[in-house]
Amino acid sequence: LHEGTDLAISRGTIASQHKAIVIGNIWSESWLAFLRWYVAMSPVSVDWFGAATDEFSEATRLELERDGISLKGFVSDADLRAQFENYHYAIVPFGALGFDDSHRWQEKFSMPSKIIYFLCCSQLPILVLSNSVNPATNFVQKFDIGCVCKGTQKDLDRVNKSLSDPDEISRFRESSRKLAPLFTDEGIGDFILNSIDGAGPPDCRFEDLFGRV
Numbered sequence: 129l130h131e132g133t134d135l136a137i138s139r140g141t142i143a144s145q146h147k148a149i150v151i152g153n154i155w156s157e158s159w160l161a162f163l164r165w166y167v168a169m170s171p172v173s174v175d176w177f178g179a180a181t182d183e184f185s186e187a188t189r190l191e192l193e194r195d196g197i198s199l200k201g202f203v204s205d206a207d208l209r210a211q212f213e214n215y216h217y218a219i220v221p222f223g224a225l226g227f228d229d230s231h232r233w234q235e236k237f238s239m240p241s242k243i244i245y246f247l248c249c250s251q252l253p254i255l256v257l258s259n260s261v262n263p264a265t266n267f268v269q270k271f272d273i274g275c276v277c278k279g280t281q282k283d284l285d286r287v288n289k290s291l292s293d294p295d296e297i298s299r300f301r302e303s304s305r306k307l308a309p310l311f312t313d314e315g316i317g318d319f320i321l322n323s324i325d326g327a328g329p330p331d332c333r334f335e336d337l338f339g340r341v
Contacts, residue, residue, distance in 0.1 A: 145171040146216040146291070149252070150197075151208070152178045152242050158224035162257045165225055166277060167196045170288050174219065175200050177208055212250040217274065217291055220246075222265075223258030225279045239263040247273060248308045253291060253300035272303040310337065 154160045167174050173196040189199060203211075220243055223235050235258060243264060246254055254274035256264050265276045277287045290296045310333050323329040 148174050148219050149215040150176040150219050154221050159221040162225040163221045164195045217253040218246045219255045221257045235262040251301045251304040
């Protein structure tokens, strides 16, 4: 399915109906290939903010534009937040399309901070692109704030159907609205200090969410 996929041909047969946003660096070429495949095979175009654009040649920029991915460079946090209302959902690439993934260790042991950022600042549904089970996919699925695409045609169809369903979108957004206050940085300094000075945390917000270890 994945080898030899002609992104240009696929892109030309799909009408772009949605706009999605990507922020920050994508740490592997294989992760970027997964994003390009998804955009080429889906009714969506992508604006990518905060990419290290100086690392892309003009030819690569044109290829990404052809795929439906527009490089937007860096903007201020305030300007970025003002853009969120223009998008249907956010995409977090966090894995390879196939199994040749040199960053598998990163997927297994880390949680992308951009997921928490989207959760707290936008309440956009979040789509994680990953074919492995990891903290990012678990978080999005556990708290019902978006979808995971593993890179199969069946999965692609399921995800595109879900992200086109107004009821599903409303449910994802409502889940994010309820969850976001638990991850705010307001008062987090006192929470941390109280947790380490022997008195214990002032509440059980994280134990209630994730369970006790």
